[in-house]
Amino acid sequence: MNAPTEPPALRPLQGVTHTAAATLVLAGTAWTALAVWHIRLAAAGQPASGPPDQGEGRHRPLNSLENGYHLVSTLTEVATALCAIVFLAWLWSVRDNARALSGKRPRYAWPWVYAGWVIPIANLWIPRGVIADIHRSSAPDTRLPRALNWWWGLWLVGTLTGTGLLHGDTADSVIERAYTNVTPLLLVDAAVIGTAVAGTLMVRAVSAVQRKHMPESSRQGVEADAPGERVA
Template sequence: MNDRTAPQTLRPISGAARCAVASLVLAGAAWTARAVWQIRLAVVGQPSSGPPDQGDGRHRPLTTLENAYHVVSSLGDAATALCAIAFLAWLWRARDNARVLSGRPPRHAWPWLYAGWIVPVANLWIPRGIVADIHRAGAPEERLPHAVNWWWGLWLVGALSGTGLMYTGTTDAVIARVYTEAPLLLTADAAVVGAAVAGVLVVRTLTAAQQRRGSET
């Protein structure tokens, strides 16, 4: 469905909201587990044989704790992907409903629902703008909830810190960084978990506002 075929009545949103909330909770738990394992690795310290990647294509055998971190990291990646899908599904429905409630086309065309998260520079403001527009349509008399700014600020820290959501290095590279840069990694983890918590509040608040406004029209 694109902007030209947007519905003229409110779409059911409670189910999508519940899925988004559940996936945010799951992602927050997964990143908390990742942080716990990073703390355990940092406490134990790097083996005398050095980091997992020895250079020149050589890798030493992983310790039991390092192997466990690989599993935790993979589960965290899966939870994050699931969260992204569920959140975008909710966002799409909320955006369609915002158009019905406001009677105006969205400020950002539908491709930005996806591209806004990955296009450099644009990803610094477009997703927040979409959420803010949804709020204005659902609760035009109310100020933007603080949860939106907390969610977006923490998301930016977690995504753009170079150690969190957008980090593209291997898991072995992360393990090596844990041994030398644990505080930086844990800061990124905390930001991601905080963004997930704030995201739950955002989804619940904006969904409730749309439902109230819909019952009044």
């Protein structure tokens, strides 16, 4: 019979929280730029030569506005990927702290921290459940932050449409859609931008409640292990 594993030590949160919030703001800013380009494409209208993808493997030369969209789209993908990596790093930190504060194993085993985002059907509730469990384990007497539900609701709107953070259309196909029917794209842009805003508030709220419920001696020890960080 395996001996029970020791709960992890409390981990500093100030740096990882600020970084996660900053990358969420960065991703939201990138998606705002993408929305602006969608509007510019719609306002310009499709050229007489037709969409960039002419079909049967033929593509016409892009104009300057379309080239600009390709650049903005690529930068948005990079910002979103960076945000995802940093967000998961924050999630691991608060998950370890929740276990240390409660002395109990998390409701969701560690593979769900990753798999919960990509397994169909399960990804409709498990990521929110992971964070809700972290919050409840950290502060059983505290209500879940409203930002958690706003963040998750907007995330689902952005992803279930097939054109949010997980959409797989090429930039040229999105350009064509912006020319012909931009409204669905703008609705998804708004949902993703809202997700970033609500996510920023949610990250700060979960981290704040953990710092509040740390024993004073443990809080001082965490600060000592992380020079330059202070508890807000």
